[in-house]
Each structure stands twice: as C-alpha cells, then as structure tokens.
Amino acid sequence: MKRNKRKIMPYLFISPFFILYAIFGLYPAVSGLILSLQTKAGQFTFSNYQTVFMDSRFWKSVTNAAIYMLGSIFIILPVALIAALMLNSKFMGKKSGFVSTAFFIPNVTSVIVVGIVFKLILRTNNGLINTALQDMGIIERAVKFLSDPVWAIPSVLLIGCWRYFGINSLYFLSGLQGIPTELGEAARIDGAGKWKEFWYITLPLLKPIMTYIVFIAITGSFAMFGEVITLVQNGSSVGSRDSMLYPVIYLYNMMFKNNQVNRAATMGYMIAVILLVITTIQRYLFREKD
Amino acid sequence: MKKMAMFLGTAMLMTTILTGCGGTSEETDNGGKENQADTGTGGDTETVTDTNSDDIVIWAFAEPHAEYFRWVTEEYKKEHPDVNFTIEIMTTDALSERLAVINASGGEGAPDLVDQEQGFFSRFMSEEQMCYYPLDEFMERDDVTDKMVKNRLDLYAYDGHYYGLEHALCPVTMAYRKDLFEEYNIEIPTTWEEYKAAAEEFAKHDIYISATKDMSMGGELDEIVLLLRAAGLDYVDENGKLNITDEFKNIVMDYVQMQQNGMMYAWETQDEAWPVVAEDKVATYFTADWAAGWLRDNVPEQSGKWQMAPLPKLTDTASVVSVRGGTGLCMTKYTDKDKEELWDFMKFAQLDKDNCVKKYEMIALYPPVYDAMPECNSPVEYYDNQNLGELYESLADEIPVQYQADWRNAFTESFNSNAYDLVEGNISIDELTDILTEAVNEYNESK
Amino acid sequence: MKKKRVIASILFHIVLLVAVLFILYPFVFMISGALKTDLEMNRHILRLIPREITLDNFKTLFETIPFWKQFMNSFCVAAAAAVLAMLVDGLVAYGFTRFEFRGKGILMSLILATMLIPPQVLMVPQFQMYKTMGLFGSYVPLIIPALINAFGIFLLCQIMGQIPKDLYESAMIDGYGEFKIFMKIAIPLSKAGIGIQGVLTFMNTWNDFMTPLIYLNAEEKYTLPIGLMRLQSFYKISYGAPLAGALLSCIPVIIILAVVGQKYFVKGLMAGAVKG
Numbered sequence A: 001m002k003r004n005k006r007k008i009m010p011y012l013f014i015s016p017f018f019i020l021y022a023i024f025g026l027y028p029a030v031s032g033l034i035l036s037l038q039t040k041a042g043q044f045t046f047s048n049y050q051t052v053f054m055d056s057r058f059w060k061s062v063t064n065a066a067i068y069m070l071g072s073i074f075i076i077l078p079v080a081l082i083a084a085l086m087l088n089s090k091f092m093g094k095k096s097g098f099v100s101t102a103f104f105i106p107n108v109t110s111v112i113v114v115g116i117v118f119k120l121i122l123r124t125n126n127g128l129i130n131t132a133l134q135d136m137g138i139i140e141r142a143v144k145f146l147s148d149p150v151w152a153i154p155s156v157l158l159i160g161c162w163r164y165f166g167i168n169s170l171y172f173l174s175g176l177q178g179i180p181t182e183l184g185e186a187a188r189i190d191g192a193g194k195w196k197e198f199w200y201i202t203l204p205l206l207k208p209i210m211t212y213i214v215f216i217a218i219t220g221s222f223a224m225f226g227e228v229i230t231l232v233q234n235g236s237s238v239g240s241r242d243s244m245l246y247p248v249i250y251l252y253n254m255m256f257k258n259n260q261v262n263r264a265a266t267m268g269y270m271i272a273v274i275l276l277v278i279t280t281i282q283r284y285l286f287r288e289k290d
Numbered sequence B: 001m002k003k004m005a006m007f008l009g010t011a012m013l014m015t016t017i018l019t020g021c022g023g024t025s026e027e028t029d030n031g032g033k034e035n036q037a038d039t040g041t042g043g044d045t046e047t048v049t050d051t052n053s054d055d056i057v058i059w060a061f062a063e064p065h066a067e068y069f070r071w072v073t074e075e076y077k078k079e080h081p082d083v084n085f086t087i088e089i090m091t092t093d094a095l096s097e098r099l100a101v102i103n104a105s106g107g108e109g110a111p112d113l114v115d116q117e118q119g120f121f122s123r124f125m126s127e128e129q130m131c132y133y134p135l136d137e138f139m140e141r142d143d144v145t146d147k148m149v150k151n152r153l154d155l156y157a158y159d160g161h162y163y164g165l166e167h168a169l170c171p172v173t174m175a176y177r178k179d180l181f182e183e184y185n186i187e188i189p190t191t192w193e194e195y196k197a198a199a200e201e202f203a204k205h206d207i208y209i210s211a212t213k214d215m216s217m218g219g220e221l222d223e224i225v226l227l228l229r230a231a232g233l234d235y236v237d238e239n240g241k242l243n244i245t246d247e248f249k250n251i252v253m254d255y256v257q258m259q260q261n262g263m264m265y266a267w268e269t270q271d272e273a274w275p276v277v278a279e280d281k282v283a284t285y286f287t288a289d290w291a292a293g294w295l296r297d298n299v300p301e302q303s304g305k306w307q308m309a310p311l312p313k314l315t316d317t318a319s320v321v322s323v324r325g326g327t328g329l330c331m332t333k334y335t336d337k338d339k340e341e342l343w344d345f346m347k348f349a350q351l352d353k354d355n356c357v358k359k360y361e362m363i364a365l366y367p368p369v370y371d372a373m374p375e376c377n378s379p380v381e382y383y384d385n386q387n388l389g390e391l392y393e394s395l396a397d398e399i400p401v402q403y404q405a406d407w408r409n410a411f412t413e414s415f416n417s418n419a420y421d422l423v424e425g426n427i428s429i430d431e432l433t434d435i436l437t438e439a440v441n442e443y444n445e446s447k
Numbered sequence C: 001m002k003k004k005r006v007i008a009s010i011l012f013h014i015v016l017l018v019a020v021l022f023i024l025y026p027f028v029f030m031i032s033g034a035l036k037t038d039l040e041m042n043r044h045i046l047r048l049i050p051r052e053i054t055l056d057n058f059k060t061l062f063e064t065i066p067f068w069k070q071f072m073n074s075f076c077v078a079a080a081a082a083v084l085a086m087l088v089d090g091l092v093a094y095g096f097t098r099f100e101f102r103g104k105g106i107l108m109s110l111i112l113a114t115m116l117i118p119p120q121v122l123m124v125p126q127f128q129m130y131k132t133m134g135l136f137g138s139y140v141p142l143i144i145p146a147l148i149n150a151f152g153i154f155l156l157c158q159i160m161g162q163i164p165k166d167l168y169e170s171a172m173i174d175g176y177g178e179f180k181i182f183m184k185i186a187i188p189l190s191k192a193g194i195g196i197q198g199v200l201t202f203m204n205t206w207n208d209f210m211t212p213l214i215y216l217n218a219e220e221k222y223t224l225p226i227g228l229m230r231l232q233s234f235y236k237i238s239y240g241a242p243l244a245g246a247l248l249s250c251i252p253v254i255i256i257l258a259v260v261g262q263k264y265f266v267k268g269l270m271a272g273a274v275k276g
Helices: A002-036 A047-054 A056-087 A093-108 A111-122 A128-135 A149-177 A181-189 A194-205 A207-222 A226-231 A247-257 A261-285 B002-020 B022-030 B065-079 B092-104 B118-124 B136-141 B150-154 B178-183 B192-204 B222-230 B246-260 B270-278 B289-298 B339-350 B353-363 B388-398 B408-423 B429-446 C002-035 C038-043 C056-064 C067-098 C104-116 C119-132 C140-147 C150-160 C165-173 C178-189 C191-207 C210-215 C224-231 C240-260 C262-274
Strands: B056-061 B085-090 B113-117 B164-166 B171-177 B210-213 B264-267 B284-288 B306-309 B327-331
Touching (some): A047 A261, A056 A149, A056 A207, A056 C002, A093 C002, A111 A226, A111 C002, A111 C240, A194 A207, A247 A261, A261 C104, A261 C119, B056 B092, B065 B085, B065 B339, B092 B118, B118 B408, B164 B339, B171 B289, B171 B388, B246 B429, B264 B270, B270 C038, B327 B339, B339 B353, B408 B429, C002 C240, C056 C240, C067 C104, C067 C178, C067 C224, C104 C150, C140 C191, C140 C210, C165 C178, C178 C191, C224 C240
Parallel strands (some): B056 B113
Antiparallel strands (some): B113 B327, B171 B284, B171 B306
C-alpha cells in the first residue's frame, strides 16, 4: 500500500500540467485538426489544405514573417550581442544594474502601449522621425512609413528591435558570464587577438543560449500580431500590397472577419508545420558538431 | 534584504487577490458570462449589477450611441418596471466579429438587440450569415415606412426584408469658413468644377480646400463616395452590383491630385487635421450631422466662423445632400425574449418623437423620423446661429439611397491594398478598376 | 597604452548612452506626450518638455473609459494568473526534482515539446472550445495560458534541483508527508525562483493583448490593453488620452521592477535561460 503510494506520488505532483494541457492544449489541437479536415457542413475533405496552399495572400503573409524573421536574426540579434559584450566589459562597473533594468523594460511593456507610441513616432504628418529628418534637412518629403510597402517591414523591425534587443542582450550576457575567464586568458597567452578570441572561443561557447534566442526569434516572427494590429488602423487594413499581413493576423481575419472557421483552422496547422520545418532546420544548423 | 523584498512582493500579490478580487475568482469558477456580478465601481459609466438572463441584452459600440441607450433604457423602465436591460459596449470591429462567430456556431450567447453599424451590416448579408430577424410584419403594422425616411431603412434591407431601425438621418452637407471665403473673395462652390477652382484659388494663399484621409492609406473611400452617392453614381448600384463609372474614376483622381499638389491636407488619422484647421488653413469640410459637432469640440475658438451649405453637385441632376454612415438597431433571430416586447422597445427608442428630440440634444443625431424633425430645428451657436435642423429637414427627401452589398468588405480590402500604388502612379485608375472588379468577382464566386 | 584605454572608455560610454537613450526615449516621449496639449503634440512633437503642461488628457481618459475598473480587471486577472501559475509550476517542478520515476525523461521532453506549438496557432479550436464550455466572455481563457507554461516549469526545475536531497530525507524522518515537505521545505527554499515565475506571469498576463481581444466582449470586463485600444477609436480622442492611459498602465510593471530589485530579478530570470 505504502509502496504504491510512493509510486503514484510523483505522478500526482506533475499531473496538474498534463491535465491542464490535455484539456486546453491537446484537445484543441486535435479538434483543430478535425476542423481543418472538414467542410462547413462537417464532411471530410482535404480541400481546405488545397485552398490555403493555393492562396497567394497566405504565402504573402508567410513571406512577410520570413523576412521579418531574417531581419530579427541578422539585425536585432547581432546588435544584442554587441550590447551584451559591452555589458560584460570591464568599463561597466556599477552601472550594470541600472542598464540591465533599462534593457529589460521594453520587453515588459504592453504591446498596445508600444503601438500608441510608435504610431506617433512613425506617422507621416508631424511624425517624430519625419519631423526630425525634415528639421535636419535630410529629407524633404515625409516618408510614409506606414503606407509605403517598402517601409512596412523595416518599420515593424524597428519596433521589434526596440522591444527585443534589450532582453536578447541580457540573455547573451548570461551566456557570456557563464564562460570562464581563464579560457580567454589562456587564449591571450597563446597570442590570439581579441577578434580571434571572440570568434573561436566566445562564439562557440554561446551556442546553447544562441539556439534558444534564435528559436524564440523564429516563433516570435511567425506569431506577430499585436504590434501590427495596433500600428495599422486596429487591423482593419493590412497595408498596401498586404505589406502588413502576417500569418496570425490573416488567420484572425479569416476567423473573425470572414468567418471561415475551417479554413482558419487549416491555416493554423499550416503555420505550425512551416514553423516546425524552420525550427528543425535551425536545430540542425546549431547542432553540436563533435 | 533582497529576499525579503521578494517575499513581501509575493505576499502583497497574495493578499490583494484574497481581499480585492473576490469577484474575479468567483467569476473564474462560475465561468459563464451571464451570471457574473461586477465588483467595484465603474466611474461615470453605469455599473451593471445583478445581471440575470431575463435582461434584454443590447450590444452597442462606442459612444455616443451607448450614452443614448443608457438614458433611453432608464426612461423605458419607468413605464415598464418589470423590464431590465444589460448594455454591453465593445469596439465596432469586435461587435461584428463576435456576432459573426456566434452566428456561425448556432447562436449560443447571442444578444437580443444589436446596434449595427451600417458599414459592417454587409457582412451579414447572406443566407448563412444573416443573424437578424426580419422586422417587416412589425413595420407594416405600425406604418414605419410613413414615419421614417425610407432611404434610411433601405440601408438595412436584404433580400426584400427590413432588418434595422436607423438612428440618424446622416445628411452630409458642406461646412465652410465664411470669413475665409469673404476675405479672399471666393464664391461658395455649388459644383465640383467650382470646388476644384476654389481649391486652386485657396492654394495660392496657402490654404487647403479641405482635410481628407490620405488616399495612400486606403480606407472606406467615404469622402469620395459622398458626391458620387449624391449623384446616384455610387460604386454599389441599385441591384447591389459593382458599378465603377467614369465619374468614379475622375473624382478619385481629382482627390489624388489635390492631395498630391498640396491643395487638400492629407491625414493618416483624423486628429492630425485639427491643428491645421485651428491655424485657419482649412476652408471647407464635408460633414454629416453626427460629425458637425467635431469642429465645435476640436476647434471651439472658431465659433461663428463656420457655416453650413449644400454640397457642390457632381452632375447637373445630382442632389445637393449626401449621406454618410448610420447605425441601425436590429433584433437577432436568436433572441429568446418576446419579440413583441423587443419591438416595443425598438419603437420607443427609435421612433418616439420626444426621445428622438432628446437624442438630437444629447448626441447630435438628427432624427430620420418626420414628426420629430421640426422639434429639432433650433439655431446652432457654433455655426453662427444657423438653423442646421431646418437645413437638414428641407433636404430630408432629397437624401440619396445608399445601397448595400455583401462584397463591400472585399472591395475595401482590395482598394486598401492598392491605394498606395495608385497615388504613387504605379498603377493607373483603369488598372485599379480591373483589380477591384476582379476582387469583387472573386468574392462572388467564392460564395 | 593608458591613453588608448581612456579613448576606449569614452567610446564605450558614448555607445552605451546611445543604447540606453534608444530604449528610454519612447518612455520619455510618452510621459511628455501625456502632459502636452494636442496642439503642441502636433506642432512640436520633438519638444520633450511641454511649454504648457496640461492634465486634460488624464481627465479625458477617465471620462471616456472606465479606466480604474479596467485597471482593476487587469490587476485581478494578472494576480490570479500569477498565483495559480506559481502553484502549478511549483508542484510540477517539485515532482520532477524530488522523485525518480519511470518516464521522467520523456515526460520532461513532452513538456518542453509544447513550446514548439505557438499558442496563436491553436486560436481557432481553442476559441470554439471555450465557447462550447460557456467560457466566452469570462476571464478563464486569459488565465489558462499562464498555467501551461513549459518555460516556467523548466526554470523552476533548475532552481528546485539545487535543493539538497538530504533536507528532504531528514524531513521524511521527522514524519513529514510529501505535501508538507513541498509546502515547508521546497517552496521556502525556492521562493525566489517561484517569485520570479509569479512576477513574470503577472507581467505577461498584464500585457496580454490577443487573448482578451478575442474573449472579452464588454467594456466593463475589458482589461486595460483592450480598453486603451477602444479609447483610440473615439473620434474626439487624439493621442493625448491614449498616451496618458499608456503611461498609467506601465506603473504596476515599473513598481514591480523597482520593488523586486532590478539586479536580483534580471539575474534570476536568466538563471533558467543559461541552461536552455
């Protein structure tokens, strides 16, 4: 009896997560799959997948997310790494507490606040950036950051950069602090320059944390929602040439505006599959080589 | 020390939850939205306490309609003490989205009455999506068509049935700066050609003829369609089909050019316009009754300088008044209440003369109800004591019809997506026409 | 050599200053905008110290939406989510770190695997489910995501794993039951980690935008982000009042950061990520 109790005990403790996930995660996942394989009338069909697969707007939204993803990996993360190297430097001293907090704040700022503020920063008439550039005489005609399709992704990237470069540099910093200083010293004794030290010692040792950060960047890009919804007319417009159309926004509109439940569920699954493919590739690229 | 702070923080959270949020955890347990009791106070807004399923649930979006409902339901309760109301307010988008979803899944949780914005009504215009109950039998019995401007009822008509009772007449006329026109000796334009000429004249003095939404942002095409509608050339024709006329193309291009040449101030969000208006740089403004107060609210210092005139005519036969916007009170087909009782309230709120007058005083919606109109006609101080009501009443029967079409959303989406290219000259208006036509056709096929 | 150091130091501080300014500027801009008149906002957007300081924006804010009601809604939902998340994550982490049992490794990977599915993807079926359960319009859908947070469990496992096993053993000899050990030993010894988890959950739920947008359907029930979004749709409202609301909505988060101790918190947060 007592032995049995000891056996069950661990499962009792961990059961809350599994019970909750079964109800609120697994069940919807299965019912979503069923929805995606049904017509509105409830008959079995593959046509939803066919429709979504042939839908150029869906692929446009995926492309937007992919470009944003590349932007955040190749622009935001390097900037964050540089910032982390600085935070880790010997000049930092006692300022580190304040600076880390400052870096942390944007990440815990509500997306609606971000939307309200950045709309003012980016707008055409009397927008902050436009006014500043015009006052300095750099540009003459205001740039339409929010309607020009060329500027749509850079504008959103700017917001992403502001929101996430701080927290990412803190993640990098934690990785850097885990690297024993002796390694660097040893390298210097061997006559390796700063650059070589960074490339051959620091960077490889940052790989585990980098895997995590890049993973977050990928899923974050494909889950883009609030930033754009709050930026572009509360979601009623998705920019010229669908330049502000992201997968989850398209899914949301399909569900709540066009009311095509089955098609929206299908899109959910398609997004999940695309994400799975990308993150698998990422893990392959970041695998431990030895 | 820090651990202490951490612990205090956690303890603080705990206690707040235990003391302040009894209501929330209760709600968490009970779940259902019908049986939750609101805790705390709602400030200025009425707090709904003791909601139960016998209440008539009204979904409304934003002020000012909600303000009117709060008042009129109280009035109604004085006569019918046994009737209770719950007014749920949400954004315009949210309202239509929730309703569509509820409708798609069998009507569970549907409200009894909905304040339906006309632009979103088109979303419900199909057999599958129509979640409203046709009001024809009630309207026939109570002679509503004689009491209310018929064109305003047509806005909520689909497949030969009427579904909503309109709040407001929504006449659009032209507000103009009398002093500016006098100062520069420019005639008040009565035709579109004269309007464009006036724009050029004002531009010489660094004054914008009007402030309108930046075309490259897309949008509902509201400003542009006003004159087309007055001329009977709206892009939705009487059969609910897409009809892009040459007039449509010309007027769109006129707007694009005026904005690009700096003759018309182009804004991305409305509020950018007011400082420009405040600097005496805007000469005219097409406005509906419900927006006539915007000038008063945003540039109060220009009181007495503005006047209201009929619209410039796009064609010789065009009407001098147009129509913009509107909201209809609709009854959902899912209601479990007595429909007679609901209709009685709808009549009380939308057709009763005294209530209509009160609504005009309260939120400046000019009634579409004939016998209430004379009561609303009094001088308006802001417009130099001009009698706006009289002007509206005199134009009431000239108010054009606005036809509805279920494809309006698809049209707008396509327009939004291509407006920037049109403005930048990447595509011509004819190419845009083709794209719009294709989008609408595609929508019609997908049905 | 020394000269080179000084130059490097100056350069370093300039770059650091730019980075901090980049991050803090929008906040300063928000505060200044909340105190500016609309006219000044439109004419002199670059001016950070308003020539004419006004509190009208706050007045408009309170007159237009039931701000404090929505503030309290947000607070209660976030606090409830935080407390429940601490409990659930604590129990699960304790189960994983205290015991050896069959399938432990697989079950842990299962938990981590849930991170692969972004919650947005499940939006449609989840919505259908909550609606069938009659929870549409309630706060339940806002709280649940906090309770199935794999990262939180992972983070707590890292921290609870550091508790020496001997402590548990001696408690057992004293006749403590498992739940009592959990309450009297595991929780107090990892309260920092649990606290961080609570604070993170609080902030995430406080800031959540998509879930309340989907599930809440009346102004009296709205949480702040949705209230502020609706505020922007009023014709009379320009940017002042939303900025004022945005400013006030940041206060709890800033208080938490200040009270909990910046360095401590940021470091604690990263403790879990290092091994991720």
